[in-house]
Amino acid sequence: MNFISDPITFIANWLTNLMIGWGMSPDVINVLLKFIGAFLLGTFGFALVIFTIWLERKLYGRIQDRIGPNRVGPWGIFQTFPDMIKIFTKEYITPIGADKIVYNLAPILSVSAVLLTWAVIPFAPTIVGSDLNVGVIYLMAVGSIGALGIILAGWSSNNKYSLIGGFRAVAQVVSYEVPMILALLIPVLLGQTMGVNSLVYAQNIWFIFLSPIAAMIFFISCLAETGRAPFDLLEAESELVAGYQTEYSGLKFGMFYVGEFLHAFTISALMATLFLGGWRGPWAEQVPILGVFWFFIKAFIVYFFVVLIRISMPRLRIDQMLNFNWKFLTPLALVLLVVTAIVEKSFLLITPGMNLSETALPWIRAGIHLFANLILILITIQILKTHRVKEVRVVAKPRPVAVAPEPPASVIS
Amino acid sequence: MIPLSWYLIFAASLFCIGLYGVLVRKNAIAILLGIELMLNSVNINLIAFWRYRDPEGIAGQAFAIIVFAVAAAEVAVGLALIISIYRRRATVVADDINLMKW
Amino acid sequence: MSAEQIIFLIVAAVTLVAGLSVVTSRNLIHSALWLILTLAGIAVFYVLLDAGFFAVIQVVVYIGAIAILFIFAVMLTRRVMQDSGSQSNSNWWLGAIIALLLFVGIVLIFINWQDFATLQPELTNSSGKLSELGLALVSPDQYVLPFELASVLLVAGMIGAIFVAGEKKR
Numbered sequence: 001m002n003f004i005s006d007p008i009t010f011i012a013n014w015l016t017n018l019m020i021g022w023g024m025s026p027d028v029i030n031v032l033l034k035f036i037g038a039f040l041l042g043t044f045g046f047a048l049v050i051f052t053i054w055l056e057r058k059l060y061g062r063i064q065d066r067i068g069p070n071r072v073g074p075w076g077i078f079q080t081f082p083d084m085i086k087i088f089t090k091e092y093i094t095p096i097g098a099d100k101i102v103y104n105l106a107p108i109l110s111v112s113a114v115l116l117t118w119a120v121i122p123f124a125p126t127i128v129g130s131d132l133n134v135g136v137i138y139l140m141a142v143g144s145i146g147a148l149g150i151i152l153a154g155w156s157s158n159n160k161y162s163l164i165g166g167f168r169a170v171a172q173v174v175s176y177e178v179p180m181i182l183a184l185l186i187p188v189l190l191g192q193t194m195g196v197n198s199l200v201y202a203q204n205i206w207f208i209f210l211s212p213i214a215a216m217i218f219f220i221s222c223l224a225e226t227g228r229a230p231f232d233l234l235e236a237e238s239e240l241v242a243g244y245q246t247e248y249s250g251l252k253f254g255m256f257y258v259g260e261f262l263h264a265f266t267i268s269a270l271m272a273t274l275f276l277g278g279w280r281g282p283w284a285e286q287v288p289i290l291g292v293f294w295f296f297i298k299a300f301i302v303y304f305f306v307v308l309i310r311i312s313m314p315r316l317r318i319d320q321m322l323n324f325n326w327k328f329l330t331p332l333a334l335v336l337l338v339v340t341a342i343v344e345k346s347f348l349l350i351t352p353g354m355n356l357s358e359t360a361l362p363w364i365r366a367g368i369h370l371f372a373n374l375i376l377i378l379i380t381i382q383i384l385k386t387h388r389v390k391e392v393r394v395v396a397k398p399r400p401v402a403v404a405p406e407p408p409a410s411v412i413s
Numbered sequence: 414m415i416p417l418s419w420y421l422i423f424a425a426s427l428f429c430i431g432l433y434g435v436l437v438r439k440n441a442i443a444i445l446l447g448i449e450l451m452l453n454s455v456n457i458n459l460i461a462f463w464r465y466r467d468p469e470g471i472a473g474q475a476f477a478i479i480v481f482a483v484a485a486a487e488v489a490v491g492l493a494l495i496i497s498i499y500r501r502r503a504t505v506v507a508d509d510i511n512l513m514k515w
Numbered sequence: 516m517s518a519e520q521i522i523f524l525i526v527a528a529v530t531l532v533a534g535l536s537v538v539t540s541r542n543l544i545h546s547a548l549w550l551i552l553t554l555a556g557i558a559v560f561y562v563l564l565d566a567g568f569f570a571v572i573q574v575v576v577y578i579g580a581i582a583i584l585f586i587f588a589v590m591l592t593r594r595v596m597q598d599s600g601s602q603s604n605s606n607w608w609l610g611a612i613i614a615l616l617l618f619v620g621i622v623l624i625f626i627n628w629q630d631f632a633t634l635q636p637e638l639t640n641s642s643g644k645l646s647e648l649g650l651a652l653v654s655p656d657q658y659v660l661p662f663e664l665a666s667v668l669l670v671a672g673m674i675g676a677i678f679v680a681g682e683k684k685r
Contacts, residue, residue: 027518102548133645137571144579148551151586155544163590174583194645415523415563418631422622423527423560427534427553429618434538436610437603442588446537446550449581453557456569464564465633471651475658477569478648481576482665486672488581492588493680499592508604 006126007288008037038119041129045115049262050080052303056261059307087254095158095247102156107248107255109149114263116142121269122197124279124291135196136188139270140181143225146263147173153256154244166244168318173225175325180221182333186214187274189340190369200278204362208275210369211340213376215275217333222267224321227260228306230313231321264306265299272298336376343372420461427454441495441505445488452484523563530556539603543593547585554578568645 012033019029054069054077061068069076094103119129120138132138147170154166188194190210191202208215224231245256272278276298279291316324347365427450434447456477463473499505533552540546554577561570625631651657 031518099542099544102544105548132567134568134571137568137575141571141574141579144575144583147579147583148586151583152548155586155590170583170587174580177579414517415520416631417633418625419523419527420560420564421625421631423531425618425621425625426531428621429614430531430534430538432617433610433614436613437607438538439604440543442543442585442592443538443546446546446585449550449577450534450537450553453554453577457557457560460561460564460566460569464566465636468565468636471648471657474566474569474648475651475661478572478652479661479665481572482669485576485581486668488584489676490672490679492584493676496588496591496680505592 008127037129041118042115045118045262046258048265049258050084052265053080053083053261055300055303056307059304060311063308063311084254087257088251090250092250092252093247097158098247099156099158102152103247104252106149106153106156107252107259109152110146111255111259111262113142113146113149114259114266116145117266117270120196121266121273122200122278123295124288125197125201125285126288127292128197131195131197133193133195133198136184136194136199139196140177140184143177143180144174146225147177150244153248157244157247159247162244162246165246169227169244172227172231172318172321175322176221176224176231176329179217179325179329179333180225182330182337183214183218183221184274185337186211186340189337189344196273200273200280203277203280205366206275206277206280210366211336211373212370213332213336213373214340215271217329217336218275219267219271221329222270223306223309224325226263226267228264228310230309230316232310232315265303268302268306269295269299271302276302332376332380336373339372339376340369343369417461417465420457420465424454424458424461427451427457439506439508441498441507441510442492444507445491445495448491449484449488452480456480519563522559526556526559526563530560543589544586547582547589550585551578551582554582568648 015033015036016026016029019032020026024032057079058068058076069079072078072082094100117139120132120135122128122131150173151166151170154162154164154169157163187199187207190207191199193199193202245253248256272295278298279288279295281290281294284291284294347368351361431447431450431454434450435444438444438447459473459477459480463470463477467473495505498510502510504510530553533549533556536549537546537553540549554573558570558573558578561567561573652662653659
């Protein structure tokens with residue numbers, strides 16, 4: 001293989017030969033190379049955050065009819081660096097009675113949950129951190145570690161508001177994991193594999209066209225998992241001081257902040273990988289660098305929508321959020337799973353009987369799935385209409401009782 | 414290479430640590446923690462035997478999945494019971510929940 | 516000592532120390548956190564045993580759900596922030612003796628078993644294992660009955676837990 005078709009293996013082989021020349025054993029070189037790879041992936045995640053924070057602030061500014069940061073560097077590109085220096089140099093204030101080990105562990109767990117997600121996202125056909133064949137469940141697993149960080153942060157701060165904020169945050173995150181997992185099962189059904197890179201290989205037609213409902217459920221659940229608007233009750237400044245992050249200052253708060261931004265970009269990358277075809281694009285298989293380019297274009301388009309939704313929607317209450325999840329999203333996701341499985345199985349049973357051309361088969365399958373989804377959307381809208389809040393009927397005109405009687409006609413004229 | 418004996422001794426020691434937790438701790442939730450340790454050690458045993466004796470079969474894996482499900486259900490119901498007891502008696506110390514002692 | 520053996524010994528040591536801290540820690544939240552470390556160590560063992568699916572299921576089910584449930588239960592059932600006094604009851608020496616006897620008994624039984632020190636056989640077809648497991652869990656002549664019974668058990672557990680721990684409506 002050469003550098004163009006398989007860059008990671010090429011660099012690994014070159015480094016291995018170099019280190020064998022220095023006299024190290026192959027076992028040790030293997031472990032060392034894996035550590036170097038993990039370290040580079042983590043650093044890449046943080047470098048992405050620096051760019052993403054600037055992008056978000058510029059977008060906020062432009063949508064709100066102002067300019068956004070423009071002082072530090074051309075178009076304010078280096079604005080994140082002064083922010084980082086400010087957060088680094090702030091004082092750490094640990095509350096009295098806080099459980100020191102748990103208090104320091106919570107932001108680390110929160111950030112590592114997000115960084116671990118990047119291990120299975122394929123940037124190109126051959127550039128992937130770790131090609132697990134259970135990648136989709138791995139995504140769920142590291143999602144649940146984030147919830148752990150939140151409850152530990154809320155409890156260890158020795159503060160009632162942090163505790164209540166932590167409880168509400170964990171209720172939200174754990175509740176929205178259910179439709180997320182169910183919506184993640186739809187690409188697994190359609191692609192017949194659980195590995196993320198294999199799912200991108202299986203997307204000759206993007207899964208968002210095969211199952212738009214699954215894409216929508218996954219998107220909404222991921223927004224709620226992250227704690228982004230309109231689900232940002234977790235950090236509602238006007239309600240619970242700062243929720244579970246109240247007692248954190250300095251770099252610990254910076255880690256929560258960075259973790260949240262990285263999580264927002266991570267869910268855009270996941271949406272792009274699982275539903276928009278990942279690194280697929282013209283000439284992506286031959287030149288992997290081009291695959292990286294397509295992947296980032298799709299991820300940034302989804303991220304633009306995430307920022308747009310954040311900036312334009314009001315905040316939901318906790319009971320509205322949980323009702324929405326348990327009474328709408330979860331039944332819809334379950335019904336969608338059953339319908340998709342039935343449609344897929346009956347398609348497999350029917351097609352050997354008919355003689356169709358080979359190239360038309362995926363398009364017919366896509367059409368049938370899309371049709372089933374549209375019927376499901378229509379049925380859902382009908383059911384929602386019957387539960388609509390009825391207009392209050394006006395029974396009688398209100399009588400004015402505290403108004404002075406009309407003066408006699410002679411006084412007016 | 415790792416012989417089977419290492420896994421079995423490890424699982425046995427984890428089981429005995431869990432047993433110690435169940436027999437010795439006062440708090441009812443701590444007893445449940447010990448039970449969780451025992452269930453995990455049993456799972457390790459099942460998967461180790463599957464891997465070393467019959468890697469082509471499915472019986473060990475299916476059994477381990479059922480143990481996962483049973484452990485999850487048991488923890489949920491156990492903790493619900495403990496919370497309900499706490500509401501009535503304001504204590505979770507196992508020695509104080511002795512109304513049925515004669 | 517190959518790299519695999521070194522990794523096994525390190526992870527086994529960490530997991531056993533964490534397990535001991537679960538049952539001897541005075542603070543109950545710390546016990547729950549040590550339990551999380553134990554469960555993570557067991558997930559690494561599943562990976563060493565070529566059962567990657569079980570490793571991720573362990574993290575999702577145990578660490579992502581059961582451990583959080585334990586932390587919530589501990590937070591909802593305590594009256595003061597710090598625990599006071601010893602967490603072990605008065606017969607702890609008897610419990611230690613029983614656990615030690617059981618361990619010695621198990622090891623003695625195993626030493627006399629002739630297959631005790633077998634090495635790992637090679638896996639011939641490792642990529643189709645997952646679909647085989649899925650098919651085995653739903654095919655009528657294999658394991659569909661335990662699978663369905665486990666589902667019924669989970670539904671019953673869910674309804675029961677909500678009913679037992681829920682607020683009684685006046």
